Amino acid sequence: MIDDSLLMPALQGVHLSRSFGQGEMKTTVLHDVSIELYSGQITLLMGPSGSGKSTLLAILSGLLRPDGGKVMALGNDLWALSDQERERFRLRHCGFIFQGYNLFNALTARQQLEMVVRWGEGASARDARRRADDILGLLGLSKKAHLRPAELSGGEKQRVAIGRALIKDPNFCFADEPTSALDWSSGQQVIELLRSAAHDRGATVLVVAHDARIIEHVDRVVDMEDGRLRQHEERETFLHNAVARQQSV
Numbered sequence: 001m002i003d004d005s006l007l008m009p010a011l012q013g014v015h016l017s018r019s020f021g022q023g024e025m026k027t028t029v030l031h032d033v034s035i036e037l038y039s040g041q042i043t044l045l046m047g048p049s050g051s052g053k054s055t056l057l058a059i060l061s062g063l064l065r066p067d068g069g070k071v072m073a074l075g076n077d078l079w080a081l082s083d084q085e086r087e088r089f090r091l092r093h094c095g096f097i098f099q100g101y102n103l104f105n106a107l108t109a110r111q112q113l114e115m116v117v118r119w120g121e122g123a124s125a126r127d128a129r130r131r132a133d134d135i136l137g138l139l140g141l142s143k144k145a146h147l148r149p150a151e152l153s154g155g156e157k158q159r160v161a162i163g164r165a166l167i168k169d170p171n172f173c174f175a176d177e178p179t180s181a182l183d184w185s186s187g188q189q190v191i192e193l194l195r196s197a198a199h200d201r202g203a204t205v206l207v208v209a210h211d212a213r214i215i216e217h218v219d220r221v222v223d224m225e226d227g228r229l230r231q232h233e234e235r236e237t238f239l240h241n242a243v244a245r246q247q248s249v
Contacts, residue, residue: 016069047224094163155186
């Protein structure tokens with residue numbers, strides 16, 4: 001029997017709009033966009049540059065305020081929260097993976113992960129190290145834990161960035177072009193880790209990317225063009241896949 005939680009979206013954008021600039025320079029990036037995302041699902045958001053993909057990701061993740069519409073996340077109206085409440089929500093529930101890695105140059109791979117649970121959750125130094133080492137082991141980086149970003153390859157840095165996003169076991173994981181700077185072998189590893197976050201940990205994963213090779217590794221593809229959703233897999237198809245996954249366990 002399918003888990004009832006799969007029938008309700010974990011994250012929902014409703015009639016979202018967003019523009020930049022003013023007057024004659026005003027450009028509308030999102031036009032009345034609505035989208036539903038589900039726990040245990042990895043969704044790929046595709047479209048040409050300037051189509052609104054990254055803007056939609058930023059709004060759904062609580063980083064950019066929409067001009068209109070709302071975002072419901074785990075029953076919370078995200079943009080009705082105060083700035084502090086929204087920041088606490090992101091800290092507790094969201095993991096972010098950016099194209100540029102955003103690692104701290106002075107910290108080792110292990111320290112990049114430890115700081116998330118030490119500062120974000122108040123974990124002890126011992127517990128933070130144990131959890132960081134567990135994640136680095138899963139990422140195949142145990143022997144690189146003592147190295148700083150300058151000593152790591154692009155694929156290794158991206159895996160550290162993924163570990164930093166996943167160490168707190170987030171409900172939501174947002175990845176903006178996570179494979180664009182990687183060869184396909186490294187990129188495939190990144191996508192498999194995100195699949196595991198969704199399928200094994202129950203996270204809601206949204207990936208923004210241009211790389212069509214990712215398509216076969218995700219549950220659902222959403223296309224954007226000129227700030228509008230163009231086509232997407234129907235909800236019933238995802239639910240059918242969710243039932244199949246549960247029955248195979």
